[in-house]
Amino acid sequence: MRLSPTQFTAVLQPWAEVAEPIHQRLARLVDAEPGQEVLWIGCGAGRPVLWWTKRFETHVEGIDPDPKAIEAAEAAAREAGLSRFATFQTAEATNLPHEAEVFDVTCADLLHLLGVDGAQVLKEAARVARPMSTLAALVPCWLSTPDPKHASMLASIGIVPQLLMAWKSAFRLAGVVEITVEDSALDGRWIAQGTFGTLVRGWWAARWAGVTTVLSPEFKALRALAQARVLGLSIIKGIRWPHE
Secondary structure, three states: OOOOHHHHHHHHOOHHHHHHHHHHHHHHHOOOOOOOEEEEEOOOOOHHHHHHHHHHOOEEEEEEOOHHHHHHHHHHHHHHOOOOOEEEEEOOOOOOOOOOOOEEEEEEEHHHOOOOOHHHHHHHHHHHEEEEEEEEEEEEEEOOOOOHHHHHHHHHOOOOOEEHHHHHHHHHHOOEEEEEEEEOOOOOOOOOOOHHHHHHHHHHHHHHHHHHHHOOHHHHHHHHHHHOOOEEEEEEEEEEOOOO
């Protein structure tokens, strides 16, 4: 893939049009409120972290494996005057640099973690979540049986969707119970619709490399599968059960 996961997601999900409404739904689902200690795994350039920090007046720590994304996130926090509440750290999502049982809300965006083992991310997220706290993730899901060729194309760019049953099983194996699932967008539109706007965002993200990515067969397949409702983005939430 010619774009980093952060660039890729920004092209696919422009903030005002797609990403912010998704975060509004996620925040309602996890009962976000002031005073919580929140971990955001797969924070990219930090926009969701800054949005949560400003909106809910709470401390949010963002984790991302891309050091350039973390540099951009820290710069954005300083510019917004939110460095006191929003902190960032470069780290692997499958090996978090935290002690166990420290966060009130733990969220993971697997579209920012392309090529990473989603089940292992959930296991690590559960490890650092406090007992009886909320754990939620944005996960790509097959909504109907995919063509193996399409599944292979998505895997080549690091997107490995699962059926909801498989994602729920991964949550349970991580020690998360009382699982609920919602579409990330009520109208099913979890990616941008317009081709021209996508090309423009690809250009601003990485000039010709970005345009080439948008025009690639893999990117076209991703958009077509999402628009046909074969592929969706779901919010899965549960409660981290105390370890016995």
